[in-house]
Amino acid sequence: MRMIRRAQSFSSSRGTLTGFTLVLVMLILTTGLLWWPSKLNGLTLPVPTRSTTIAMTTDDTRLVVVNRETNSVSVIQVRLRVFGVPVDIQPIKLGEAAVGKEPRCVALNPDNTEAYVTNGASGTVSVVSLVGPPAAVAEIPVRGEPWGCAMTPNGTSLFVADHTAGEVVEIDPASRTIRRTIPVGGNPAAIAITNNGDTVDTDETVFVSQFFAELIPGGPGEGFDTGKRGVVQAFRVGSTAVSRITLSPLSDAGFTATRVNFCPQTAPNPALLQSTIFCPDLSAPAGSPIITQNPQGAFPNQLHALLIRGDQLLVPSIGAQPSPPVMFNVNVQALLHVVSISALSEFFRFNVNTVVRLEPPPSDPTTSLAGLFLNDFVDIEANANGTLLCGISRGGNQLVCANPGSTTLTRFQTGNIPNGVVFNADGTRAYVNNEVNISVSIIDLAGKTVLARDVPSGTPPALGTVEHSVLVGKLAFFTALGIPNNGIFDIPIRDFNPLQFRGKQSNNGWSSCASCHPDGLSDNVTWIFANGPRSTIPLDGAHSKHNIANQRVYLWSASRGSNTDFNNNSRNVQGGIGFADDPAAVYDHGPVFGVSDALDAQTFWLASAIRSRRQPAPDDPAAVARGAALFAASCRSCHGGAKWTKSTILYGDNPAFNKNPAAGGVPIDPGVMNAGAQIVSYTRGGLNFKYLEDVGTFNAASPLEIAANGQRALGVLGFNVPSLLSLGSTAPYLHHGAAQTLPDVFPLHGLGAGTIQSLFSAGQRSDLLLFLKSVDGRTDVFRSEAEEFIDALAQ
Numbered sequence: 170m171r172m173i174r175r176a177q178s179f180s181s182s183r184g185t186l187t188g189f190t191l192v193l194v195m196l197i198l199t200t201g202l203l204w205w206p207s208k209l210n211g212l213t214l215p216v217p218t219r220s221t222t223i224a225m226t227t228d229d230t231r232l233v234v235v236n237r238e239t240n241s242v243s244v245i246q247v248r249l250r251v252f253g254v255p256v257d258i259q260p261i262k263l264g265e266a267a268v269g270k271e272p273r274c275v276a277l278n279p280d281n282t283e284a285y286v287t288n289g290a291s292g293t294v295s296v297v298s299l300v301g302p303p304a305a306v307a308e309i310p311v312r313g314e315p316w317g318c319a320m321t322p323n324g325t326s327l328f329v330a331d332h333t334a335g336e337v338v339e340i341d342p343a344s345r346t347i348r349r350t351i352p353v354g355g356n357p358a359a360i361a362i363t364n365n366g367d368t369v370d371t372d373e374t375v376f377v378s379q380f381f382a383e384l385i386p387g388g389p390g391e392g393f394d395t396g397k398r399g400v401v402q403a404f405r406v407g408s409t410a411v412s413r414i415t416l417s418p419l420s421d422a423g424f425t426a427t428r429v430n431f432c433p434q435t436a437p438n439p440a441l442l443q444s445t446i447f448c449p450d451l452s453a454p455a456g457s458p459i460i461t462q463n464p465q466g467a468f469p470n471q472l473h474a475l476l477i478r479g480d481q482l483l484v485p486s487i488g489a490q491p492s493p494p495v496m497f498n499v500n501v502q503a504l505l506h507v508v509s510i511s512a513l514s515e516f517f518r519f520n521v522n523t524v525v526r527l528e529p530p531p532s533d534p535t536t537s538l539a540g541l542f543l544n545d546f547v548d549i550e551a552n553a554n555g556t557l558l559c560g561i562s563r564g565g566n567q568l569v570c571a572n573p574g575s576t577t578l579t580r581f582q583t584g585n586i587p588n589g590v591v592f593n594a595d596g597t598r599a600y601v602n603n604e605v606n607i608s609v610s611i612i613d614l615a616g617k618t619v620l621a622r623d624v625p626s627g628t629p630p631a632l633g634t635v636e637h638s639v640l641v642g643k644l645a646f647f648t649a650l651g652i653p654n655n656g657i658f659d660i661p662i663r664d665f666n667p668l669q670f671r672g673k674q675s676n677n678g679w680s681s682c683a684s685c686h687p688d689g690l691s692d693n694v695t696w697i698f699a700n701g702p703r704s705t706i707p708l709d710g711a712h713s714k715h716n717i718a719n720q721r722v723y724l725w726s727a728s729r730g731s732n733t734d735f736n737n738n739s740r741n742v743q744g745g746i747g748f749a750d751d752p753a754a755v756y757d758h759g760p761v762f763g764v765s766d767a768l769d770a771q772t773f774w775l776a777s778a779i780r781s782r783r784q785p786a787p788d789d790p791a792a793v794a795r796g797a798a799l800f801a802a803s804c805r806s807c808h809g810g811a812k813w814t815k816s817t818i819l820y821g822d823n824p825a826f827n828k829n830p831a832a833g834g835v836p837i838d839p840g841v842m843n844a845g846a847q848i849v850s851y852t853r854g855g856l857n858f859k860y861l862e863d864v865g866t867f868n869a870a871s872p873l874e875i876a877a878n879g880q881r882a883l884g885v886l887g888f889n890v891p892s893l894l895s896l897g898s899t900a901p902y903l904h905h906g907a908a909q910t911l912p913d914v915f916p917l918h919g920l921g922a923g924t925i926q927s928l929f930s931a932g933q934r935s936d937l938l939l940f941l942k943s944v945d946g947r948t949d950v951f952r953s954e955a956e957e958f959i960d961a962l963a964q
Contacts, residue, residue: 217477219361220317222589223602226281229594236627243626264302268295274318287315313785317360321370330357334785355379361475371407378472381693391695391906394466416506418468423523425462426499430879441880444872465499473547478555482508485546491696493877497679497744503543538580541678544649552596564649564681583610642774649678654765676744689779695906701882702905710892712776713811721816727889728846730758730823732772757846758823781946782898796940809953813893817955863887865919897942
């Protein structure tokens, strides 16, 4: 009777369950017929397939949900087909199956008997039986790290994007073996496959996104809003020929910024200008709008998802705007590119945030979603005829919907950190996967109502556990809204409502930490920051995963000491108020812990949960071993250690550069030598440890070496040694992104009396390259200068 009451309580746009229908529903539920898709499968639509973290079975009755935080996949009944008519019911979780580590995508075969789940950290595809309670029945290994996945319409092939191997893998579902690999290069991420409605799959087209943008040949280069472009590649299922489709940057993303500090006629001190490459017009008068209200561009980056409707391929992205100034409304945008499938070329591009700008501000921003920008545009869904589009704003905890061409947005609040959305067949319901809450939100699109925000798909960690504290830290890192500063470790994860703390992380949901650090790693963008051009540093090398106290100094210039210091990014860059009750308690090289629970939780997640990308197994292990020996002889002193960098906080406390000892402040730690906020070296016991290394990559004459305030960039003293973790997935390289590939590093990186290029033979460079590409969290580490320094002090 409990199940009947559940069914009675959940209304449907097609009617409610009453009378004889309830008896039939009870029969289905008690006899187990809902486990047998062939009994209920009356709906087959010629709809394209795509990568997703949440999928609807083709009979339009069940959700299959990827639970990234619990390494599982769940099946939830949301509809029944009664006499061929879909009827919505109270959601019922039918089961949960363990899969590999860090599942990212799920694809279903057409008869709903099996699901296929890509496991990024395990490097496998799990085959999950959906006949009876869901259970993993097989594992299919791939070379690197599998991300996106999609099944051909008739179920003859499963295509998987191997992100770190730069290839798409075609799997035969019948034999569960790899049929072939299609080299696409780059960093493949999302997949979408056409469906022309026939019984043949070989004539369908597979589209795969390249996650990171690429430098435009002959373009302005790294650090410019229009310097890069997006890439989607396409091939027929039965062909080996691959076509490249490029997605252009927007020359005007719809928002303006001042360039006063970059033009000699307007700069406060023109004599300090290193170059004028970011001045839009050297001849314009001082008050000209081209300088004071300069239109800002954006290029498509982080292509998480693809969607096909009709002859259109829709490509959402987190648009990057690295040119100065560094400010929340001209750093990241929610871009949508549209590709003609028949022409295999882009024909439309748009910044969705320009529509948000037209909305009036809400009367109560802590209860209304109005005016929130589309932070981290990571997925998109549409009804069958494409008349309703909905996109996920990950850090904004919202699903945003609109009719194409309309400037009216309809918003729905989801659970915490949504990562995927799927519609039912008639487009009346949307189902959203909430990554952090391990739940599903159910939205009535016709009635414009959130029916349920957190239908459990998995079990969150218990209060009081380390795992719960780390998950709260992930929420604090990924949210573009906010959480309380303190008292957070006793709050169940689903009880957090970041909308109530709107404005803490960023201005109106513009950005999160994850906007530039996907999975805590790098967006592969060279930004023009206050210290000069700086490529985003992956955070997997910030702490040793075995010892949270083993921490590197932050930033290329060694000018920050911990994650806590970055609360000032929320305040000064993202337009928020941050997570500190006393903002003055946060300063460069200030307290590492104790400023607030929210900042501590971020550090817990950063130090323990960020994973390096899984690199493919080497084809030539002997060459990799030779490269490792060469690395040990020439590179390990700087790039060794558990973090793959010698940069380690060795002094007793972080040096309080902003505190005046004469006024009762904390003095700089003894032995620390600094140049402003930069830590240059540390001396103790007659031994000296250098933090800044000059390897010849800084050229003061380069026009790009200009800081965000229009002054000269830092770098003459050298740079804080970066970690080599995730090296094979974080191009471009060096502080200014001048090396687009690892081989490009060799002639630029100094090493003793020469460069890597001049000191090593071609064979040695080849071996070293293979080793560097293989480095990930599983690679054996080498002793660095930091370990030797610590050992020497102990003698």
